[in-house]
Amino acid sequence: MTPGEDSGTGVLDLVDEHLDDIRARLTDEQYQLLLTRLRALAGTPPDDPRAVVRAFQAVRLCLVSLPFDHPVREVLDSVRLAGTASVSAPVVLRTQDLLARLTAGPPRPPDTAAIIAAAERRLLHAPALSAAEVRTRYRGSAPPPELIRFADAELGDRYPEFQFKPGGGAPYGVVLEVNRVLLADADPWGAADWWLSGNAWLGGGPPAALLGIRPDRELVGAAVALVEGD
Structure with a gap:
């Protein structure tokens, strides 16, 4: 697909x-x-290409768990995300059409907000550092914006621990690079899900478990393959 x-x-x-x-x-x-994510894309202003790109990427992240040989996944991996920027209106309109068909069908299951909250709780259960712990590593300075940060009403800001080198170290450089590719500043939950879920490009294991084991270029390549379809 071009x-x-x-x-x-x-x-x-x-x-x-x-x-x-x-x-x-x-x-x-x-x-x-x-x-x-489809509803968010359908509601994105079609004259805002950057917003459409971000919303479309979020849809793609939801589909990455499909089997590697699934027709949707095969096309997903061949698409360059940047291409949507020039056709914002068609992408938004097509999403609206798709949602219209979905809502016209049989009732869909339960409380979407509750299910999303459950997904976020799952990610929050992963080991994490508090904002104070992260500031200590930066001697009081603000941490880089590329870090995945969860805003939790009860616990305060949480930074998934996999992002940091063992022994109180700084973040892995490759984590910051991949997080930029995944637009983690706009969608920290989606980026964290990529790191903590199985990944067919990397042999089925979660990318976070491969930090310091697989070459950095492979981790970046897997993220770019999702986002840009190279």
């Missing part, structure tokens, strides 16, 4: 075509997250 009009809308066409199969392969939590 960049441009056929890229973003083409992915959405395939999602529409294989929707029942996608629903069967995703957990309830994953499927509700996908619907939420």
Whole structure:
């Protein structure tokens, strides 16, 4: 699939075509997250290309758990995200059409907000550092914005621990690089899910478990393959 009009809308066409199969392969939590991301994309101003790119990337992150040989996943990995910027209106309109068909069908399951909250709680259960602990590592200075940061009403800001080298070290350079690719400043939950979930590009294991084991270029390549489809 080539960049441009056929890229973003083409992915959405395939999602529409294989929707029942996608629903069967995703957990309830994953499927509700996908619907939420689609709604966000449908509500994005079509004249704001950067916002459309961010919203479309969030949809892609919800589909990355599909099997590597799934038709949607195969096309997903071939699309350059940058191509959607020039066709913002078609991508948004196609998403609106898709959602109209979804809402016209049988009622969809339960409380989306509760399912999203459950997904966020799962990520919050991963080992993390407090804001104070991170500031100590930076001698009181603000940590880099590329770090994944969760705002938690009860615990305060939390920084997933996998981002940092063992023994009180600074963040891995490759983590900051990958987080920039994944736009972690805009979608920390999606970026954390990428790091902490299985990844077919990297042999099925979570990328966070491969820090310091697999070459940095492989981790960056797996993130770029998702975002840009190189």
